Amino acid sequence: MKCRRNLVKKTEKEPEHPFENLYGLLCNEVWLRVAAHRTLQNSGSATAGIDGMTKANFLGDYDGYINRLKETLKAKTFEPTPVKRVYIPKPNSEKKRPLGIPILLDRIVQEALRMILDPIGEMGFSVHSYGFRPNRSTYDAMAYIGTRLTGNSGLSYQWVMEGDIASYFDTIPPRRLIKAVKKRVADRAIRDLLWKFLRAGVMYQDTMRETLTGTPQGGIVSPLLANIYLHELDRYMESKYLNLTEAQRRTRRKQGKGNALYVRYADDFVVLWNGTKADAHAIKQDIGEVLHTMGLTLSEAKTKVTPIPEGFDFLGYRIIRSRGDEWQDGPQGTHTRKGHQAIPP
Secondary structure (H helix, E strand, O other): OHHHHHHHHHHHHOOOOOEOOOHHHHOOHHHHHHHHHHHHHOHHHHOOOOOOOOHHHHHHOHHHHHHHHHHHHHOOOOOOOOEEEEEEEOOOOOOEEEEEEOOHHHHHHHHHHHHHHHHHHHOOOOOOEOOOOOOOOHHHHHHHHHHOOOHHHHOOOOEEEEEEEOOHHHHOOHHHHHHHHHOOEOOHHHHHHHHHHHOOOEEEOOEEEOOOOOOOOOOOOHHHHHHHHHHHHHHHHHHHHHOOOHHHHHHHHHOOOOOEEEEEEOOEEEEEEOOOHHHHHHHHHHHHHHHHHOOOOEOOOOOEEEEHHHOEEEOOEEEEOOOOOOEEEOHHHOEEEOOEEEEOO
16 A cells, blocks of 8 residues: 555654654545455454444445545544453453453554554664564564573573563553654644544443543554553663663673663563662662653562572563573474573463
8 A cells, every 4th residue: 555655664764753644544545445454354353342333244334334434534523432341261360351342443443543653653662672563473572582591691690570560551641642642643633533542431231431541442553552652661771771782781790780681562571680689679669660650550469570590471481591592392382492491381
């Protein structure tokens, strides 16, 4: 699609450019048809939101729905519908986690928004961020950690902080989130539409509840918005701990100071540290304070500082360090590396 290619080229050429005149893309019929096609490819398109519409219903009047979406967006009268709230069991737990099901039309508009915002966000995101990004996966995050825990260089890390943000997707402050979006998106109409999605509300068992914080439950655009907001944490880690040359890192070690390795996947992150235990706890406190200024809370129950030789959990795997550097295929689709074992807990 030519207009998307032009947007991508613009972001590559001017990565800091505050983009204007984006809203017209949402009203472009071809853009909406591509967004609809992508949304309908998802298995969840067969599941209805509170309006009862499924993929089959939409396909029954495909052109009509596309045209009506185009006209309401052009007139700026489009209003998102509250998200249907359901609860599903957590794996290996008696607890349940909330799941949001937006109506199909809202999902299509969110996909159209994501298609606009994704290339803009990508050009500024940190290399240490892996979650919900094109051509990045949990495997890439695990491989990055694994290659830095093998051999003699990996043995220099003694401590790991397993970070977790309490109820992150439910507690993002919407005004601060829109302010973060504004740094790259100067088009107010786009931001106003995002605001509508943030405040659309939740419906649970015929009871409507306002959404005063958080991103749209189950929304297609939510992971991208979550990455935009946590980019501030990535920038803090880079400026204070990560943007150092090898020479600077060696100098710090000679001075008795530590160095950090940081990887984030959505709201889960780890910090490896080769300084003292006290300094590792100080980093935890620093991160907690940064998150506090963002209106977020570091989960004390899930955020731990432990010796690396004891192993740690990340992205559903148990990571255990040993010597060696050869890859081997592990059981059940896992990968075991001498010097780094990724074992489902």
